[in-house]
Amino acid sequence: MTANTNVVVIGGGYAGVMAANRLTQRDDVTVTLINPRATFVERVRLHQFVGGSDDAVVDYRDVLAERVGLVVDTVTRIDAAERCVTIATGGTIDYDYLIYAVGSGNADPAVPGAAEYAYPIATLEQAQRLRSAVDGVPATAPVTVVGGGPLGIETAAELAELGRTVTLVCGGVLGPYLHPRGRRSVAKGLSRLGVTVLDGLGTTVTGVTGAAVRLSDGRELPSTVTIWAAGFGVPDLARRSGLSTDALGRLLTDETLSSVDDERIVATGDAAAPSDLPLRMSCQAALPLGSHAADTVLSRIAGDRPATFGKGIAAMCVSLGRRAGVFQLAHRNDTAMRLHLSGRLGAKLKEAACQSPVKQLAGEARKPGSHTWPVNDHKRRELLRAKRGEALVR
Template sequence: MTTHSSGDRPRVLVLGAGYAGLTAALRLAPHARVGLIDPGHRFTERVRLHELAAGVRPDVSHPLSGFLHPEGIEHIAARATAIDPAGRVVATDDGRRLPYDRLVYALGSRTAPAGERAHTAHTAETAADLSKRLQDGPGSVAVVGGGLTGIEFAAELAEARPEWRVSLHSEGGVGSGFSPRARDHVLGVLRARGVRIEEGRRIEDPGSADADEVVWAASMVPNAELAAAAGLPLDSSGRVRVDGTLRSTVYPEVYVAGDAAAASSARAGALRMACATAMPMGSHTAASIISELRGRGPRTFDYGYLIQCVSLGRRDGLVQFVRPDDSPRDRFLTGRLAARVKEQVVRSTVGVLRTAARRPWAVPLVPGMS
């Protein structure tokens, strides 16, 4: 690796302190001078935001300082405003211009806008505001989106806030990625919680959901605007194009990890946006950069799915076993056992990050990591 920054170790900048970015930064810390650029001071467990919305948990975030104690990581509490990939410089909103030898773009995703009246809808990102609003009940709340996020929001709200009438709306089938029997279980639990399910109707705008409050969980969009402005090509979904090693197809010094990457693998095909894929991608980008530091080339990203987990309130859940390409198998777990497995999986994400902070060499030993 040819370096252009001062000091005896190469400079790696990581944009974003989410699942992918934090994993990459922690694993890189012993090998490079890492600058983690993120305006926030807390790591949010996005996979728990439905619990925050329902009031099950008062907080689902952790101080970044609790992870960033390894020598070699500097938290740059600013927002990246521009990338100059030719000059290998990132500009921030506090006026700095930060050089890098390698860049990890891990700015994640956000809930897609909900039509012209987007300001009237709650999203996962506004879970804390939704929790406060639900304290003023009773009333009706419509969850729009029949994927994993929508299912978890509907189930959690119905169980924790029985004074609210909850409905779940999906353009296609709710839980369509599950096996038929597993999907039947999900629908049965939702109906038992009093959730009204409406399938086969596309809701374009929150105002047409006919509810006092609307939770928009219909789709996600990548935070790729900064990459596009820098000249990094995007695919048709708006994610940054990468090669098999997760490097930009035009700027090999730039790696992209997490939801913003249009990543694929031989076993899984095109990867969906998820914590389950973000952390392995973050680990892989770090491993590839470390390999480059040692005079070898970057590694090809190899990933295959194992399970899909969804919580159905605090006492039930579904663990769907899947093939490496994410298609459902016939096997699945339900009930309290599935709820416990889902909780353990969620806890393990923070556990892996804490392991990466203390023993980064152990991260590849975690199943699914490289």
């Protein structure tokens, strides 16, 4: 009789759910998913939650395979030597393999006053607090969004469409990933909504108070509600547990996504740094990463050599309120191309991109092992070759 294998997945976001569902291909694998919330959060819709157009949550029964056991709790420590995790409510859960899918959030802002007065928006709880803050001030109250990436752009547009007075402070380039043509489309869309965009030199935030935002060029902007959509961070669970991480706290792995410290620990999603070359943060990356993490574990259970990861990201889509958006296509090396689609078509493509991950998770839950991802990451191959070449020179 084949022995049962216990796999624990820490984190119930896009990558964690995909991995958990895929693991149920084998009847002799018991899968436990540990997540601090009882519902699946659609992070790509948190800006919609703040604006009131979506609740940004999905019942786990709609996306999680029936055979996956859900534990609503928080992991406080990983004990690699004993192969167990400690949970916040007390006790431990043993594992044979562990998938580390803790996700990401805002980095702790080093800007004076930001931690006290600005509202981050990377988690459901943060979005709930922000929504209450926005609802509690007059419609004419000035709102400042800090961060010129997709989250900042989308949040600014969402609130402006509701008639809010919004300033978007980029701290540099608006939409840094976008091709200049796509960036111009985003800028025009924000302008039509009445968003004031401050980008370029002098737009780095140097201080936040309860009533204003200070910029590096000396300007002081009135701001009743300041939203912090800049920076990137991951939970420090791996670091606190004595595992090797990169500077931001992502678990260091090889190209199979296995921890450099312990092959029985496999990382995925935003919290993984394969070969110290992490992928661009995106649910587009999370789904194939989740699939691959599960495949690595299943290969080891079967006694096979795990494959290396090689999937990529095909595009970036940005909503500009509910009626417009920009769908930026990318080359195979993950650089933006001239071609982009905008306006109502861009909005439809963005909505399709938001719906797709939930559909893919539900499909994997119904038929584990069915998920495929057609895009190959040519840029990653180039980066790995360059890195290995540098190592040879040294």
